[in-house]
Amino acid sequence: MTFAETRAAIASRSTARKIATIDGLWSVMEAMRKKGVRVFSVTNVGRACEAAGVIKVQSLRNATGSDFRDLIASYAEDIGASTSNAAGPAPTPVDEAIDTIRDLDVRIRLRLIVENERRQTEEISRLKQAFKLYRLAPDQEPSTAALPVLSGEVLPPEPLLAAVDVVPLWKFLSHEYLAEQGLEIRSDGAVYDDRGERLTPLGFAFSLQALLSATTRLGC
Numbered sequence: 001m002t003f004a005e006t007r008a009a010i011a012s013r014s015t016a017r018k019i020a021t022i023d024g025l026w027s028v029m030e031a032m033r034k035k036g037v038r039v040f041s042v043t044n045v046g047r048a049c050e051a052a053g054v055i056k057v058q059s060l061r062n063a064t065g066s067d068f069r070d071l072i073a074s075y076a077e078d079i080g081a082s083t084s085n086a087a088g089p090a091p092t093p094v095d096e097a098i099d100t101i102r103d104l105d106v107r108i109r110l111r112l113i114v115e116n117e118r119r120q121t122e123e124i125s126r127l128k129q130a131f132k133l134y135r136l137a138p139d140q141e142p143s144t145a146a147l148p149v150l151s152g153e154v155l156p157p158e159p160l161l162a163a164v165d166v167v168p169l170w171k172f173l174s175h176e177y178l179a180e181q182g183l184e185i186r187s188d189g190a191v192y193d194d195r196g197e198r199l200t201p202l203g204f205a206f207s208l209q210a211l212l213s214a215t216t217r218l219g220c
Contacts, residue, residue, distance in 0.1 A: 006074040010067045018067075024054035025068060029075050035099050035106040040076040041084045042069055124181050127172070128199065168213055173205060 001009070003026070011019050028048045029040065037044065044206050046057030060068050076083040094114055178184055182194035190204035201218050
């Protein structure tokens with residue numbers, strides 16, 4: 001049911017005091033929506049209601065708070081927001097600062113920028129961890145003596161190349177991107193961090209560049 005339908009059904013069997021609380025709950029959720037809140041969990045709404053003097057979080061969680069929980073769920077469904085009875089992660093200072101901006105479009109754009117930056121940071125962290133796991137010690141360099149000598153250029157099957165999104169790989173190899181992350185490719189083709197520690201096997205960057213060039217020639 002919609003919020004209006006849920007409210008009407010609950011109000012028909014409620015006291016005037018409870019109806020006033022319902023209207024206060026709606027006002028709090030409207031204020032949250034206008035601030036750009038995206039998750040209408042019982043905890044989030046309850047905290048906002050407590051701050052406004054409408055109802056306490058514990059009252060929403062009690063058995064007698066089921067009507068209010070239904071109203072929260074209906075409201076979230078009406079506006080296409082998500083809802084969860086579990087507490088979410090605490091907002092960061094950046095999130096709280098964005099919430100104070102009155103312009104909804106500006107808030108949305110800033111959140112997209114922040115979220116994109118968080119994803120990039122996580123990706124970089126995973127890459128660094130992967131490089132450290134697979135980093136070879138100086139006395140463990142692979143020997144090419146046992147490798148067969150093949151004539152011509154050997155490429156992976158075209159369907160495999162076509163399934164790979166090469167844009168992030170090209171970005172990783174760019175000087176600007178590496179410099180921003182405190183990384184660099186040296187003349188031996190390995191990637192080093194800002195402490196001079198080698199993170200990849202020798203020739204790693206050169207091999208990756210060759211593979212990406214091959215995918216470009218194949219039109220993948």
